[in-house]
Structure formats: C-alpha cells, structure tokens
Amino acid sequence: MNDNPHQPDPSDQTERPVLVLNAGSSSLKYQLLVPESGEVSASGVIERIGESGSDVADHAAALEAMRARLADDGVDLDAVSLRAVGHRVVHGGPDFSEPVVIDDDVVARIQALSPLAPLHNPAAVTGIEAARSHFDVPHVAVFDTAFFSTLPPEASTYAVPRDLAQKHAIRRYGFHGTSHQFVSRASAELLGRPVEELNQVVLHLGNGCSASAIRGGVAIETSMGLTPLQGLVMGTRSGDVDPGLHAFLSRQVGLSIDEIDEMLNKRSGLLGLTGVNDFRELSKRLDAGDEAARLALDVFVHRLKHYVGAYLAHLGRIDVLVFTAGVGQNSPRVRAGLANGLDGLGIAVDPARNEADGGRVTEPTVISPDGSRVVVAVVPTNEELAIARQTADLVH
Numbered sequence: 001m002n003d004n005p006h007q008p009d010p011s012d013q014t015e016r017p018v019l020v021l022n023a024g025s026s027s028l029k030y031q032l033l034v035p036e037s038g039e040v041s042a043s044g045v046i047e048r049i050g051e052s053g054s055d056v057a058d059h060a061a062a063l064e065a066m067r068a069r070l071a072d073d074g075v076d077l078d079a080v081s082l083r084a085v086g087h088r089v090v091h092g093g094p095d096f097s098e099p100v101v102i103d104d105d106v107v108a109r110i111q112a113l114s115p116l117a118p119l120h121n122p123a124a125v126t127g128i129e130a131a132r133s134h135f136d137v138p139h140v141a142v143f144d145t146a147f148f149s150t151l152p153p154e155a156s157t158y159a160v161p162r163d164l165a166q167k168h169a170i171r172r173y174g175f176h177g178t179s180h181q182f183v184s185r186a187s188a189e190l191l192g193r194p195v196e197e198l199n200q201v202v203l204h205l206g207n208g209c210s211a212s213a214i215r216g217g218v219a220i221e222t223s224m225g226l227t228p229l230q231g232l233v234m235g236t237r238s239g240d241v242d243p244g245l246h247a248f249l250s251r252q253v254g255l256s257i258d259e260i261d262e263m264l265n266k267r268s269g270l271l272g273l274t275g276v277n278d279f280r281e282l283s284k285r286l287d288a289g290d291e292a293a294r295l296a297l298d299v300f301v302h303r304l305k306h307y308v309g310a311y312l313a314h315l316g317r318i319d320v321l322v323f324t325a326g327v328g329q330n331s332p333r334v335r336a337g338l339a340n341g342l343d344g345l346g347i348a349v350d351p352a353r354n355e356a357d358g359g360r361v362t363e364p365t366v367i368s369p370d371g372s373r374v375v376v377a378v379v380p381t382n383e384e385l386a387i388a389r390q391t392a393d394l395v396h
C-alpha cells in the first residue's frame, strides 16, 4: 500500500517499462519503453551476432552486450523493474491470430512454423530462448501476421490445388500487421471517429512495402502473401511478378530456385531498377533528371495505384487513406504521385500540406484538402510501442 497519495506507488505497473526485442539471425533490435506514456528510455541494435571476427558469439551474448550498452546510457536493467519482454515474431502461420504469453509449447509451435519463414522464425526462437533465460519476467510473442488472420477465405486463398495448399498451409498471410493495426487505430483517433465506422486503406512504405484494406478495424485484404515478397514494389523486393517468371529464369537463364529467390528478394525492386534502394538517394537522382530513377518511381507509384483501386472495389468506399513508414512519412513525391489523377475517386492531396516541412511528417497529419471525400493522412508508425502495449495488455 502507498500511504502518501503524492508519491508514485512503486508497485504501480504503469510506471514499469517493457523491453521489446526483435531478433534476426545476426542482429538484435531492442527498445525499453513505458507502454502507457510511450516514453522510451533506451533503444538500439546489436549487430554481427555470430559472425566471424565479432565478439558477440550468440543471442545470449547479444543480451549481455545490450545490458552493457544500456548501463552506458545510464539505464540499470536490474533497477528498472522490468514488467515483461515483448518479442516481434514474423510468422504466426495459421496458429496465431493474437499475441500470446510464451511458454515451452508456444516456442515449439513458432519453431514448427519455420518452413513458412525459414530466415525469420528460427532467429526469433533463438532470441526468445536467450531472453527467457536472461529475464525472469513474462515473455509475449507479437506476430507480424496476426492482424491479417481476419482475411476472408476468398482473399487468403491461392488458386492452386487445394490438397497441396492444405497440406503445407499455403495461403496469403500478410506481414507488417502490427504497423497496419497501429496506424489504422491512430488515424481513427486523428479523425476523432471510432475505427468501427471507417473504411481504411493503409500504405506502409518503408524498405518493405505493403498495403491493406481495413473495414471497421478488421483487415479484409493486404498485398503481401505467403511470404513478404508479394505485392508492392519495395526497396530490394520485386513485389508482384508473373509467377511464370520462375520457370522462365530456370529454363532460359539456368538459375536455381535459391538464386531466383535471392534475386527477387535482395536484388530487385528499386535496387534492381536503379542500383539504389534508399529513397533519399532515389530522390536526389530524380532531382538530377535521372531516367532510370524516373521509371522506378513511376513503376512504384503505378503499383500503389493498382492496389488502392483494387481496395476501393473491395471496400466499396474509402474514408481514410493513410501513408506510413520511412517513405510514406518522408516522400511528398510518392504521396502526390498516388493522388495524381484520382480526384474522380475523391482522393486528392493539398500541395502545401503535403510539402510542409519538406514533406517530412512526424505527427499524425491530414494532407488532403478540407472537404475531400477521402481523408488522406500521414501517420507515423511505431511498431515497438504497439508491441509494448499488446505485451502489457496480456501480462497486467
């Protein structure tokens, strides 16, 4: 009990931070934050885990390195009274449609989903196991696919032989779900309207890019599929190609399946079209009149329009169209490019609003003209905060 009402109660959960971890095969991103206020006390990334010449041998060593870095920043992990650890997990497969408190069974199930995400899930399991040994607090897994578990069967089903699809859990899952969900809630708040009333299209444009159609807060379509390769043009990923391209490259060019997979994931998209995947560099080249950069931007925007048009057809009406992530928050060119020619659909961008502060948006902002049929907004995403909040909700 706290006798003095003016003193914060040390047992008050809302003061205690959550540690959010995102474990990759050779990196560990971390952020320590209080979910209610969003106050971040530390964040960073430990890289080159397990690589030759690195002094970080494995994920357990990475946690030690993180602890030391936090101490350098004046944060003593033993003193902060950690509430829980929230883990970002890429693939929840058909099993996980919501965040879960982690136990041995959950770890085994995430591991068992590895065929669906061979690069990501084993790394997540390694990170979770190391963190469970290191921190004796509840651990929660938050899945990148979970928000899209609501896709109706006609949206999630590929037209391939049914028994094969069932046997191997082949379907559209979608990714970036934590961001799409966070941004859809935040944009409803920006409008001061309940999310249940809104038809939303969210465009998450970062290094990876994805679009979603959300009706009343429930996702009904998204552009990524079985893997994050499907859909929009991305920094290094092709997005949609003719599925026949694989057979063509195999037969005509003699590439192996692994080579094709690597090419479409790592050497395509903006990088494949221009030699650079960073939008800042692309912008400089556009300013200089570079032809390849022009075509890359046109292809990028063309594909975006394709999805927005499709989502209008699926939703019947769009109330809010939201841009988020690195490119969405910082490229007025992409936002204006999408809106160009869409006034007939009620989609327009006000140039002054779109280009204010060099087009860099740090707070939820409306960029459509007053009275537009569709509100076009830019809403910064915050996946760590979303993971911390979902974690706190499960362990309070």
Ligand code: ADP
Pocket (backbone or CB within 6 Å): 205, 206, 207, 208, 235, 277, 278, 279, 280, 281, 283, 325, 326, 327, 330, 331, 360
């Ligand atoms: P990730 O998918 O890695 O989380 P981000 O959401 O951080 O990616 O977005 C990265 C992308 O955002 C990069 O292509 C980067 O060039 C772009 N970006 C970041 N800042 C700017 C900026 N000021 N202008 C244009 N693009 C930007």
